[in-house]
Amino acid sequence: MIRLADIPVGEGRAYDVDGELVAVFHLRDGTVKAVSGICPHAGGPLADGLTDLRQVVCPLHQHAFDLSTGCSTTGQPDLTVYPSTVDEEGHVVVSSRTSRSV
Template sequence: MTASDEAVSVRLGPVDQIPVGEGRAFLVGDEPVAVFRPRSGGLHALRAICPHRGGPLADGLLDGEVVMCPLHNHRFELASGACVSGGDVDDVAAYSADDDDGELVVSLVAP
């Protein structure tokens, strides 16, 4: 998918508002988005709501690969939103997140 001009792209302030190794939730247009900042580097954005039972993904533990929903430990790939924990849970939407000279930019397009 190409990042079309129509895609909502929002500057959300300093990247440092997300502690290293954690996630924080933001609103991009009407979409709740969880942005993660793994210790291994980079930024990843997923829809903030777990497709299993609506858990807050921004509150989840994460590593370099996945975030784990705090309610039932379902895991989703940070890069793609794919659910990797089994048990027939849908994937979660993944969005593009970038560090633009210290500022967090999220677009509602696939990363």
């Protein structure tokens, strides 16, 4: 199980969720966001990217993606967004039910 305490505030970590690599971010406001773990441009590790409350920037080529919608702000294909919450015990729950931005 993913514990929120294992992800430092302002950082992300990569996890396998039902066979998909997912980047899970612990944002500075205490919320969590989960998106595809691989940048569609050149396969960069998005969990290693810089984040703020709204977006993640790929560490390889600085392509940016909205964490809520998965939409690229730099002309790349959109990311898959995974619904995520934190339960009462502090575990991050990432649903394999995915939504795509439209």
